[in-house]
Amino acid sequence: MSYDFDLFVIGAGSGGIATARRAAEYGAKVGIAEFDRLGGTCVNRGCVPKKLMVYASHFPKDFQAASGYGWTVGESKFNWKTMITAVNNEVDRLNSIYQRMLDKSEVTVYEGYGKFIDSHTIAIGDEKVTAEKILIAVGGKPVKPDDIPGIEHAITSREIFHLQEQPKQIVIIGGGYIGVEFACILNGLGSEVTLVIRSDKVLRGFEEDIRMEIQEAMQGNGIRILTNKPNIAIEKTNTGLQLKIAGREEEEEILVADAVSLAATGRSPRIENLGLENTNVEVVNGAVAIDKYNQTTEEHIYAVGDCTAKVELTPVAIKEGRAFADTHFGGQSKQMAYDNIPTAVFTTPEAATVGLTEAEAREKYGNAVKIYRSKFRPMYYTLPDMQVKTLMKLVVDGNTNKVVGAHMVGDSAAEIIQGIAIAVKMGATKADFDATVAVHPSSAEEFVTMR
Incomplete structure (x- = not known):
């Protein structure tokens, strides 16, 4: 049977766009549907605008610290409207970039809500298209608890x-x-x-x-x-x-x-009105059920990202999508590995983590688990005499000496854990950490000097 597209993607968030572009690079004819703004939650109402607001929120602490270094900081005043306008202008800029990237990749973009008519046919408004393979990448949405009056x-x-x-x-x-x-x-x-x-x-x-x-x-x-x-x-x-x-x-x-x-x-998969009842795709606990290759219970329909409720992180959706495209259009058999996924929480102070928690490690390895922990005041806060602490922790399997978990609270935790995550993913041992020369003076050096 002849189809309009080799691949049709429902949802142009981070996972959907990454998949569409990678498949198109391999020569596939690709279409994508999005009823909202390109980029999904992360770019429009999540990671990106939130991180810009995080930066804005840090300036009072920076002003306070500046005096300890000899700076005289005058009266400061925050303007919410200026910040929120700048943040949304940046989101608009990113939207236009995504459109250009899809155009450059020759991916056909449909504006509207994609809905299954049957397992190979998608309706976007009054238009219908068919595809040999279909990827569901509709993401998630915030939910309000229904047990709270008002x-x-x-x-x-x-x-x-x-x-x-x-x-x-x-x-x-x-x-x-x-x-x-x-x-x-x-x-x-x-x-x-x-x-x-x-x-x-x-x-x-x-x-x-x-x-x-x-x-x-x-x-x-x-x-x-x-x-x-x-x-x-x-x-x-x-x-x-x-x-x-x-x-x-x-x-x-x-x-x-x-x-x-x-x-x-919390959030839940955005799968309402998707027409899944017109397919053999199974939904379990409100999420699209998939196997290790992101295949649903309909063999030519796949799903990535938050709509599967597996690991709800933007980089995970992107890697899932690219692994799918590499496998089906690039001749490379790949699957997403869900172990040792680093993540960060952009609180003040910031937190970041990769691998097992101490409790998870003890459940898996028992009494063989070794813990290395350090808490200190970073050099930056000594001159202004601010009582700001950094916490670092390594969880080690004593049987193999492998570092199976790394955790941090403090400035630049996300930046530091990203590098540590490579070592943990590669199976580095505590001896490997100890053998690494420290970058001095830095907070990051504590990860290779803990005893």
């Missing part, structure tokens, strides 16, 4: 980038990546921030030392964190939002916020 009055991480005025008082619900990052951003920019979480610590699933260090630092920076608060209700008033917060057996506390409350309690 949650419809809260915004999500999508809307935060388009607020025209800075919240003076904001309550953030949720202690994952998004919640803690925006708590730190808004606190750094001068908002009064309260973070409400249902457990005892932020960043569930991370190394315990990271969780504790980040939480204590956030509190030290002026963020109020209310823990073990499963009972939340929101009410809209004439002056803003009123939130009733309570623990399981505690008296209710009332919080007042601007007409903004950020629900940062």
